[in-house]
Ligand code: SR1
């Protein structure tokens with residue numbers, strides 16, 4: 001087998017051609033590299049009849065930083081295997097993997113060319129009623145059926161071992177839970193909020209809560225997470241949404257996936273204070289986001305609860321009081337991780353366009369300050385915010401500050 005080498009467009013075409021029966025005449029293929037993510041090469045290979053596939057190759061370093069940040073190419077295995085597993089559990093909302101090559105760390109997958117990236121759509125003010133119910137279904141199914149509620153003890157432990165993913169987890173451990181709370185050189189802090197960012201470095205009460213969330217991230221292998229459910233990992237169109245990019249997958253706390261998505265919806269909510277000048281349009285979009293956050297949690301928790309009642313194979317975990325407590329803790333975890341996502345996307349290495357695209361730097365600073373405040377409130381109050389109505393109150397009081 002050929003040794004790993006970085007794909008050219010010609011290599012990507014050959015790879016797609018060899019591993020799919022779709023193309024036929026190689027001479028009629030074309031290819032473009034269009035990856036704009038943080039880590040990988042992404043090629044679209046097309047024939048002259050309108051058929052296309054995606055080839056994604058892991059680089060041996062983080063693309064957004066360069067060769068000075070080496071990174072395992074085994075992440076392509078994790079990505080392929082998480083997507084294959086999640087697709088079995090939720091075929092409607094998981095991208096299809098057609099082939100994985102360990103040597104070249106390359107994945108051939110369906111081209112979602114009739115879909116668009118959720119983040120771009122939300123930034124431009126688009127709304128999709130099906131987003132929350134479909135993502136609730138994806139999260140409930142993938143997380144329940146990979147948890148101790150559904151797997152035997154030995155099988156679960158074998159799965160945990162297969163998806164250890166230490167290098168990619170370390171990125172999250174650093175970027176999510178450490179960097180924002182100290183003066184780290186990786187941080188990216190706009191001048192307008194430097195003072196608020198510095199407060200994070202001296203906020204011991206907040207740091208203690210973040211330490212708890214990080215400890216759980218390190219030591220609570222509840223289910224096979226996607227590990228990076230932000231709105232750039234979701235493709236959407238008028239009927240459907242599909243999840244991509246599972247290279248951060250591992251066995252971790254369920255609230256991390258649910259909270260990451262809620263955090264990203266809230267980042268878009270806050271970003272629209274600066275992105276949309278028309279106050280009626282802004283209010284309408286923000287109301288939409290609030291309703292999506294509400295329905296995401298309601299539908300996710302209803303489905304997960306139903307699955308615990310009807311599909312739990314572990315006798316001790318069938319206890320209904322235990323299951324209630326489990327959901328209560330999951331709610332608190334979800335709020336905490338959503339808060340961490342708000343903070344790290346505002347002052348950490350990896351920002352989001354929802355805030356960065358605000359052209360007026362003073363207004364952007366005001367939105368970022370709200371993101372830090374809301375992030376802190378969510379983390380600190382995650383055990384006392386009893387329900388979604390209280391979370392919404394917090395959001396509204398923030399808008400008025
Ligand atoms: C160096 S990787 C930076 C971020 O991009 C990924 O999508 C993850 O969110 C990670 O934290």
Ligand code: MG
Pocket residue numbers: 037038228233245
């Ligand atoms: Mg990604």
